[in-house]
Amino acid sequence: KQATPLSTEPPAKKDESFLGRLGGTLVRKKKAREGRPVSAFLSGSATVHEENAERTMLDPTSRDNPKFKELQRVLIDWINNELEEERIIVKDLEEDLYDGQVLQKLFEKLSGRKLNVAEVTQSEIGQKQKLQTVLEAVNEMLRPQGWSVEWGVDSIHSKSLVAIVYLLVALAMHFQAPIRLPEHVSVQVVVVRKREGMLQTSHVSKELTTTTEMMIGRFERDAFDTLLDHAPDKLNVVKTSLITFVNKHLNKLNLEVTELESQFADGVYLVLLMGLLEDYFVPLYNFYLTPESFEQKVHNVAFAFELMQDGGIKKPKARPEDVVNLNLKSTLRVLYNLFTNYKNSE
Numbered sequence: 001k002q003a004t005p006l007s008t009e010p011p012a013k014k015d016e017s018f019l020g021r022l023g024g025t026l027v028r029k030k031k032a033r034e035g036r037p038v039s040a041f042l043s044g045s046a047t048v049h050e051e052n053a054e055r056t057m058l059d060p061t062s063r064d065n066p067k068f069k070e071l072q073r074v075l076i077d078w079i080n081n082e083l084e085e086e087r088i089i090v091k092d093l094e095e096d097l098y099d100g101q102v103l104q105k106l107f108e109k110l111s112g113r114k115l116n117v118a119e120v121t122q123s124e125i126g127q128k129q130k131l132q133t134v135l136e137a138v139n140e141m142l143r144p145q146g147w148s149v150e151w152g153v154d155s156i157h158s159k160s161l162v163a164i165v166y167l168l169v170a171l172a173m174h175f176q177a178p179i180r181l182p183e184h185v186s187v188q189v190v191v192v193r194k195r196e197g198m199l200q201t202s203h204v205s206k207e208l209t210t211t212t213e214m215m216i217g218r219f220e221r222d223a224f225d226t227l228l229d230h231a232p233d234k235l236n237v238v239k240t241s242l243i244t245f246v247n248k249h250l251n252k253l254n255l256e257v258t259e260l261e262s263q264f265a266d267g268v269y270l271v272l273l274m275g276l277l278e279d280y281f282v283p284l285y286n287f288y289l290t291p292e293s294f295e296q297k298v299h300n301v302a303f304a305f306e307l308m309q310d311g312g313i314k315k316p317k318a319r320p321e322d323v324v325n326l327n328l329k330s331t332l333r334v335l336y337n338l339f340t341n342y343k344n345s346e
Contacts, residue, residue: 054191054192054193054194055191055192056155056160056162056189056190056191056192056204057160057189057190057192058160058161058162058187058188058189058190059187059188059189059190059203061188062187062188062189063161065185065187067182067184067185068185068187068208070182070185071165071169071181071182071185071208071209072093072161072165074179074180074181074182075093075165075168075169075172075179076090076091076093077179078172078177078179079102079106079168082106082109082110083102083105083106083109086105086109088102088105090102093161093164093165093168094159094161094164095159097156097164098127098156098157098158098159098164099127099130099131099157100117100127100128100130100131100133100134100156100157101130103131103134103156103167104117104130104133104134106171107134107137107138107171110171110175111137111141111175113137115133115134115137116133117129117130117133117134118130124157127157128153128157131153131156131157132153135151135152135153135156135167138167138170138171141174142170142174147170147174150162150163150166150167150206151163151164151166151167162187162189162206162208165208166206166208169181169208169209176319178298178319178321179321180325180327181209182209183209183210184207184209184210185207185208185209186205186206186207186208187205187206187208188203188204188205188206189203189204189206190202190203191203191204238332238336239260239332241339242260242332242335242336242339243257243258243260245335245338245339245342245343246269246273246335246338249273249276249277250269250272250273250276252276253272253276255269255272257269260328260331260332260335261326261328261331262326264323264331264334264335265297265323265324265325265326265331266291266296266297266300266301266324267287267288267291267297267298267299267300267301267302267303267304267320267323267324268287268288268289268290268291268300270300270301270304270323270334271286271287271300271303271304271307273304273338274304274307274308274311274338275307277311277338277342277345278307278310278311282307286303287299287300287303288300294324297324298320298321298324301320301323301324302320305320305334308337308338311341313337313338313341314337316333316334316337317333318330318331318333318334
């Protein structure tokens with residue numbers, strides 16, 4: 001689902017007026033910043049004054065990394081979908097998130113909590129106070145789950161793209177956003193330190209995303225994970241057993257599965273399979289027999305999950321979106337769950 005831009009016209013002035021903010025459409029003018037040299041980065045407020053103090057900047061080559069650009073695009077689309085009702089449109093993560101306004105609205109929407117902050121803050125002090133409140137709430141939520149906090153008020157407010165992306169990825173994973181984050185996205189950052197009055201630079205690699213499976217089931221592992229991690233040679237055996245199992249039942253409707261990952265992705269076979277396993281007819285008005293959109297497919301898979309719970313099966317660890325997004329391990333886990341519960345049923 002793509003957010004429909006509510007305004008394609010750039011604002012007349014660089015700074016938004018108070019009334020413009022209240023109008024809701026949040027658009028900021030993108031500043032030229034490509035390929036900034038270290039000297040430019042260290043100018044003004046970002047200068048390294050104290051001995052042993054350090055600053056970081058994104059290496060210009062990483063800024064053009066296609067996977068990093070794709071990660072930003074996925075995150076921007078996600079934010080715009082979440083905040084569509086707020087009439088907020090994000091076009092650039094650095095320019096649109098640094099003052100805390102969008103981060104506040106995003107956190108409130110995802111968490112269902114209202115933060116006690118001023119609605120509109122034009123001053124730097126006000127913006128940092130808002131960021132402080134938002135980040136304290138975020139960190140309080142994420143820390144107990146073992147997240148290492150790779151962001152702070154100063155890094156976000158100084159428009160550190162790496163810090164902003166780290167924060168958004170953490171929020172997306174924690175709230176199980178219905179998006180597919182690109183895997184193994186890493187960037188190079190330049191670290192600038194002051195030693196004995198001299199500036200020293202070094203490069204450090206930062207991993208922003210890992211594998212989809214690790215990001216989906218970050219804190220949950222089960223016997224199925226262990227099987228696939230330590231006995232990948234058994235994966236084909238598992239797949240064959242599952243295909244035999246589902247076809248034994250789907251054949252009653254003259255249906256046949258040859259490929260697990262894609263043929264269950266729209267949820268139709270899952271719904272029909274549950275009806276066959278539990279021996280009832282599923283009314284066609286309850287699901288989409290020929291789903292066309294992502295949302296319709298998610299509806300079908302979510303409905304199949306409800307039927308599973310009605311049948312006394314524990315709610316699947318996988319999310320409907322994961323199955324629709326062709327995540328093989330998630331699909332196998334759902335089917336394996338059915339197999340263990342119904343393998344002896346006729």
